[in-house]
Amino acid sequence: MARYLLRRLLQSLLLLALVSVIAFAILHLAPGGPLAQFVATGDLGTEDVDRLMKQYGLDRPLPIQYLDWAGSIATGDWGNSYRDQLPVLKKIGMHVGPTLELMVSSTLLAMFIGGMIGILGAVRRYSFFDHLATIGAMVALSIPTFWFGLAVIYVFSVNLGWLPAGNRETIGDGSFIDRLQHLVAPCIVLALVSTAVWSRYMRSSMLDVVNQDYIRTAKSKGVPAMQILLRHALRNALLPMITITGLHVSTLLSGALVTETVFTWPGMGRLFLDSVSNRDYPVVMGMLMFTACMVLLGSLVADLLYSVADPRIKGASK
Amino acid sequence: MNDHSSELKGSDMKRTNKIGDAPMGSLTRRDAVFAGAATFALGSLGSLGLATSARAAAPATKPTGQAILGFSQEVTVLHPLMTANEVDQGVWWNLFSPLWMLDAEGKFVPLLAKSVPTLENGGISADGLTWRVELRNDVKWHDGKPMTAEDVKYSINLMKNPAFRARNRTAFEYIASVGTEGNHVITWKLKEPYAPLTSVLSWTFIVPAHILSQNPDPNSPLFAAAPVGTGPFRFVSRKTGDHLILEANPDYFGKGPSLNRLIFKYVPDLNAMYTQFKTGEIDFIGLQGIPANFYKEATALRGRRVHAAQRGAVENLTLNLAHPALADKAVRKALNIAIDRQSICDLVYYGVPKPANNYLVPTHWASNPNLPKPEYDPKKASAMLDQAGWVRGADGIRVKNGVRLSFTNSTTTGNQLRAQTQQLIADDFKKIGVEMLIKNMVAAVLWADFWRNSEFDSLLTAPTYTIASDPDITHRFGSASIPKETKSGSNVSQYKNAGVDTLLARGRQEYNLAKRKEIYAKVQELIMDDLPFLPLFYEVQIEGTKTGLDGYANNVNALANSWNAASWRWTA
Numbered sequence: 049m050a051r052y053l054l055r056r057l058l059q060s061l062l063l064l065a066l067v068s069v070i071a072f073a074i075l076h077l078a079p080g081g082p083l084a085q086f087v088a089t090g091d092l093g094t095e096d097v098d099r100l101m102k103q104y105g106l107d108r109p110l111p112i113q114y115l116d117w118a119g120s121i122a123t124g125d126w127g128n129s130y131r132d133q134l135p136v137l138k139k140i141g142m143h144v145g146p147t148l149e150l151m152v153s154s155t156l157l158a159m160f161i162g163g164m165i166g167i168l169g170a171v172r173r174y175s176f177f178d179h180l181a182t183i184g185a186m187v188a189l190s191i192p193t194f195w196f197g198l199a200v201i202y203v204f205s206v207n208l209g210w211l212p213a214g215n216r217e218t219i220g221d222g223s224f225i226d227r228l229q230h231l232v233a234p235c236i237v238l239a240l241v242s243t244a245v246w247s248r249y250m251r252s253s254m255l256d257v258v259n260q261d262y263i264r265t266a267k268s269k270g271v272p273a274m275q276i277l278l279r280h281a282l283r284n285a286l287l288p289m290i291t292i293t294g295l296h297v298s299t300l301l302s303g304a305l306v307t308e309t310v311f312t313w314p315g316m317g318r319l320f321l322d323s324v325s326n327r328d329y330p331v332v333m334g335m336l337m338f339t340a341c342m343v344l345l346g347s348l349v350a351d352l353l354y355s356v357a358d359p360r361i362k363g364a365s366k
Numbered sequence: 367m368n369d370h371s372s373e374l375k376g377s378d379m380k381r382t383n384k385i386g387d388a389p390m391g392s393l394t395r396r397d398a399v400f401a402g403a404a405t406f407a408l409g410s411l412g413s414l415g416l417a418t419s420a421r422a423a424a425p426a427t428k429p430t431g432q433a434i435l436g437f438s439q440e441v442t443v444l445h446p447l448m449t450a451n452e453v454d455q456g457v458w459w460n461l462f463s464p465l466w467m468l469d470a471e472g473k474f475v476p477l478l479a480k481s482v483p484t485l486e487n488g489g490i491s492a493d494g495l496t497w498r499v500e501l502r503n504d505v506k507w508h509d510g511k512p513m514t515a516e517d518v519k520y521s522i523n524l525m526k527n528p529a530f531r532a533r534n535r536t537a538f539e540y541i542a543s544v545g546t547e548g549n550h551v552i553t554w555k556l557k558e559p560y561a562p563l564t565s566v567l568s569w570t571f572i573v574p575a576h577i578l579s580q581n582p583d584p585n586s587p588l589f590a591a592a593p594v595g596t597g598p599f600r601f602v603s604r605k606t607g608d609h610l611i612l613e614a615n616p617d618y619f620g621k622g623p624s625l626n627r628l629i630f631k632y633v634p635d636l637n638a639m640y641t642q643f644k645t646g647e648i649d650f651i652g653l654q655g656i657p658a659n660f661y662k663e664a665t666a667l668r669g670r671r672v673h674a675a676q677r678g679a680v681e682n683l684t685l686n687l688a689h690p691a692l693a694d695k696a697v698r699k700a701l702n703i704a705i706d707r708q709s710i711c712d713l714v715y716y717g718v719p720k721p722a723n724n725y726l727v728p729t730h731w732a733s734n735p736n737l738p739k740p741e742y743d744p745k746k747a748s749a750m751l752d753q754a755g756w757v758r759g760a761d762g763i764r765v766k767n768g769v770r771l772s773f774t775n776s777t778t779t780g781n782q783l784r785a786q787t788q789q790l791i792a793d794d795f796k797k798i799g800v801e802m803l804i805k806n807m808v809a810a811v812l813w814a815d816f817w818r819n820s821e822f823d824s825l826l827t828a829p830t831y832t833i834a835s836d837p838d839i840t841h842r843f844g845s846a847s848i849p850k851e852t853k854s855g856s857n858v859s860q861y862k863n864a865g866v867d868t869l870l871a872r873g874r875q876e877y878n879l880a881k882r883k884e885i886y887a888k889v890q891e892l893i894m895d896d897l898p899f900l901p902l903f904y905e906v907q908i909e910g911t912k913t914g915l916d917g918y919a920n921n922v923n924a925l926a927n928s929w930n931a932a933s934w935r936w937t938a
Contacts, residue, residue: 080810086449087813091534091833093841093856094818094849100449103531103585132442133587134606142606198637205645213645214638219434219609219629312633312642314608322440322607322634327810 056351060344064337065118071336072114075329081106082130082327104130117333127330131323136334139319146216147303147315149227154235155300158242159293165243166250167285170258171277181251185244197237197310204233214312234311238304249292254285287358294350298343302335429614431936432627433915435928436639436648440632441610444601445590446571447524449533452653455569456926457630460612462571462595463620465499465518466564468835468923472731474564477620478505478513478572478596482564485877494559494877501550505619507574508600515546520575522554530584534833536841537566559875561882565836568923572596598623598932608632624917624935630928643670649915653926655907658716658783664910672910675920675927676729678835679828679905680722683775683791687860687898689823690769696754697771697800698897704747704798705791707740711903714786718908722901724890725831725839729922731879732837734887737894740901748798756799764799772801773823776816778809784826787902791826818849820858828905835923837886840870843893861898914938 083100086092092100101107105116120127126136169178205213211233212218218226257263258281266276303317316335323331439453446458465479474482480500483489490497505513524530525538532538540560545553556563574594581588593601598620599612610630614623631648633639636657643651644667656664656672664672683701685692692698707721721740726733756764756771764771775791777784785806792802802824807816816822831839840855841847845862847855866889873885894901909927911918917934920927 078810079816080808080812080814083449084810084813085451086533087817087856092449093534093536093847093854095854096449096532096534097818098853099528099535100531103529128587131440132606133445133590135587139606146608201638201641206641209645213641213647214633215631215642215647216608219611219631220432220627309635310638312635312638314605314632318634319607325808325810 067340076110080327085326126334129331130328136330143316143319151300154238158239158246162243162246163250165247167254169251170254188240188244193306194310200233234307238307253288257281257285290353291350294346297346298339301342302339429623429626433625433649434629434631435650436631436633437652438654441630443590444593448531452925456928458571459929460599460931461597463597464571465567467568470919470921495556498553503550505596506617508594513596514549515552517575518552518572519544521572537563561877562836562838565834569834599628622932628931649912651910655909658718661716661908669913670910675907675909677905677907678830678922681828681902683900684825686820686823691771700747700750702900703741703743704794706742710787710790714783719903719906722904727904732883732886734890744797758799763801774803774805775824776805776822777826778812779806820850838874859898866892
C-alpha cells in the first residue's frame with residue numbers, strides 16, 4: 049500500500065510539472081500582457097509600460113521566467129498578484145471558501161435529488177415517472193444557466209422581494225441566516241443542471257446492478273424488495289459514483305463562472321476569469337496548479353475509497 | 367455641475383423597507399419568509415438576529431450609517447502612487463489626501479497644503495523654477511503620527527525613484543531637488559518651468575514616510591495590504607473579488623465624514639449591478655454605471671435618483687495617419703462629416719450623450735468654444751473626396767493612385783454598444799464610397815502591441831486625453847510622443863504638427879492661466895483641423911443614488927465619483 053501511494057505521488061508530481069510548463073507557455077504566448085488593463089484606463093505612456101515590464105521581469109526570456117516561477121513555487125512562494133499585489137495563496141484562500149460553500153451545497157442537493165430520481169427511474173424502468181425524469185433531465189440540461197439565473201433574480205428578488213439579488217452576504221451581517229438567504233438562489237440554479245446529470249448517472253449505474261445474477265438470487269431467496277434495493281443493489285451501484293465524485297472534486301474548487309457572475313458570488317470561477325482577462329500570470333498559474341493538485345488528489349482519494357467500498361479491488365492496488 | 371439629475375421625489379415607502387433602509391428591528395418581506403422557514407427548519411425560536419444593517423438618519427456631528435458603493439471594476443492597488451484603475455482612485459480619495467485637488471468646477475482647492483502655489487501668491491518664484499508650499503500642521507496619519515514635510519518629500523522622491531513601480535513619472539522628471547524648511551514647509555526646484563505640475567500634484571496622494579521608509583523594497587506589497595493615509599476614512603478590511611470596507615477617521619483634518627462606514631462593492635456584471643441598485647443592495651451605482659438601455663426605466667424608479675454624469679472621456683475613431691488612405695487630410699475631413707453622430711447618440715445610447723467636436727469636454731476650463739460644430743453632410747463629404755481625386759471603383763469603393771479607400775476598425779470584443787456604433791459608422795462610410803471593415807479583439811490584446819506599435823488602421827475607444835485634467839496633451843499629440851518611434855508617450859495616431867509642438871512647449875512653461883487658455887485654444891484649433899481622430903460624443907456615465915443619500919456630486923476632475931464621499935450623508 050505504501051509503495052502504491054509513493055508511486056502515485058511521484059506520478060502526480062511529474063504530471064504537475066508537465067501541466068505547469070504547458071500552462072505557463074500557453075499563458076505567456078497568448079497575446080497581450082498584464083499591463084494592458086492600465087493602458088486602457090490610466091495615464092500610462094509607452095515608456096511607463098516598458099519600465100514596468102522590466103520592473104516585473106517580464107522582459108526576460110520565457111524559460112528564465114518559468115524557472116524563476118517554478119523555483120519560488122518549489123520553496124512555497126506562490127508569488128503576488130500583478131493586479132492588487134496580494135499573495136496568490138491568500139487570494140485563492142479568499143475565493144475558495146465561497147466557491148466550496150456554493151458548490152458543495154449545490155452538489156449535495158443535486159446528488160441527493162438526482163440520486164433519488166435515478167434510483168426510482170431504474171427500479172421503475174420505462175414507467176411514466178422514468179419518462180418524465182428523462183424529459184425533465186433533458187430540459188434542465190438545455191436551460192442556459194445565465195438565463196435561468198437572471199430569471200430567478202427577476203422573479204424572486206425584483207418582483208417578489210423574497211431573495212437577495214446576489215452577493216454572498218449582507219456586508220456587515222454575515223450571520224448564518226443571512227448567508228443561507230443569499231445561498232438559496234445560486235444553489236438551486238447550479239443544482240438544476242447537475243441534478244439532471246446525477247440522475248442519469250445513478251439510473252444507469254443502478255440498471256447495471258439490478259440485472260445482475262446476485263440480485264435475482266436474492267429475489268428468489270425471498271429477501272424483501274426494500275432490503276435488496278438498499279443492501280445489495282445500492283451499495284454496488286454507488287461504486288462507480290465514487291469515481292465520478294472523485295473526478296468532480298476539482299469542479300467543486302474551480303467554481304461556476306456563469307452562476308458566480310450572475311449572482312455576484314466572489315468565487316474561484318470569477319477570480320479565474322478576472323485573472324485571465326487581465327493576464328495576471330501569478331494568480332492564473334497558482335489557480336491552475338491548485339486545481340491540478342485537487343484533480344490528482346481527488347482521483348487518488350477516489351481510488352483509495354474504491355478499495356474500501358469494494359474489497360475485491362484491494363488486491364489489485366497492491 | 368454637469369449633472370442633469372432626474373429625481374423622483376415622494377418615494378413610496380414600500381420600496382424603502384428594503385434591506386439597508388430598514389430601521390433596526392423591522393423585518394423585510396424577505397426576512398419574514400426566511401424567519402418562518404428557518405424557525406421551521408431549525409425548530410429554534412428566539413432572536414434570530416435578523417435586523418440587517420440599520421441606518422439612522424444622520425445628524426452631522428458624529429459619523430453614522432454606511433453606504434455601499436457599487437462598481438463594475440474591482441479595486442486593485444491601495445498604494446496610491448502605483449499603477450491603478452479608476453475605482454482605485456475612487457478609494458484613494460477617501461484613504462489619502464493630495465496637497466490640493468480640483469473640485470467639480472475645475473478650481474484648485476488646498477488639502478494638505480495651506481494654499482495652492484502660484485506666481486501671484488509667491489508660492490512659485492518669478493522664474494517659475496522654485497516652488498514653496500506651506501503645509502497644514504493639524505494633519506495626522508491614521509496611526510496617529512503627525513503628517514510633516516518629510517512625508518511629502520518622501521512621496522515626491524518615491525515618484526522619482528527608478529526602482530519604484532510608479533504610474534506615470536513624466537512630470538516628476540522635471541523636479542531637480544526637493545527640500546524642507548522645518549516640519550511644515552516643502553520646497554522643490556524644477557529643471558525648467560512646468561505648469562502641468564499643479565494638476566499632476568492634484569492626483570499625487572501623499573504616503574507616510576515613517577511606514578514606507580522602514581521597508582528597503584519600495585515595491586513591497588505590505589503597504590497596499592494595510593494602507594495608512596490621512597483621508598476621511600481608514601482602512602478596515604478587504605475581501606478580494608468582493609468588497610473593501612473603510613470606516614470614518616475621527617481625526618480627519620477636513621470637513622466630515624458624516625458616514626461611519628464606506629463599502630466599495632465589486633459587481634462585475636452591469637445588469638446584475640443595476641438589479642442590485644433596483645433592489646436596494648447597493649446605495650450608489652458608480653462606474654461603469656447603469657447601461658443606457660435602462661436609463662429611462664431607472665429615472666422612473668421610486669426612491670432612487672439617477673445622474674447623467676458627464677465624464678472626461680471622448681468616444682472617438684482614432685485614426686492611424688500612417689495608413690495610406692487615412693494619411694490624406696481630405697479623406698479625414700470627409701469622414702468627419704460623413705458620420706451621423708446624432709443617430710449614434712440616439713439609437714445606440716438612447717439619447718444620453720451629446721455629439722462631440724473636441725478632445726476636451728465642453729466644461730473643461732481650457733475648452734475652445736469656437737471650434738466648428740459637429741456636422742453631418744454626406745453629400746459634401748462625397749464632393750470633398752471627388753475633389754481630392756478619390757474615384758469610385760467598380761465595387762463602389764473609392765481608389766486613388768492604386769490605394770483603395772478601405773481600412774479596418776477595432777475595438778474590444780464584448781462591448782455591444784460599440785459593435786452597434788461600428789455598424790452605423792460603416793454604413794455611413796459606405797454611402798460615400800469608403801469601406802470600413804470591423805476587426806475586434808479582446809482588451810488584453812488590443813491595448814498591448816496592437817495599440818502601442820500603431821498596428822491598427824483605426825480604433826473605436828474612449829480615452830480621456832488629459833492627465834489630471836491638465837490641458838497639456840503632449841503625450842497624446844506631441845510628435846516626440848509616438849511610441850512606435852520613440853518608445854514613449856501615447857500618440858498612437860502618429861500625428862505630427864510642428865505648430866502644435868511649439869504651442870505645447872509654450873503652454874507647458876506658462877503659469878498664467880489666461881495665457882495658457884489662449885495657447886490651448888489655438889492647439890485645439892490646429893488639432894481639430896488636422897483630425898488625427900474623429901470625435902463622436904462626450905462620454906456620459908449614468909450613475910445613481912438612493913433618495914436620502916445626499917452629497918453626491920459629479921466631478922470630471924476625479925476618476926470616480928466617490929471622490930467626495932466624506933460629505934455624503936443620509937437625510938432620510
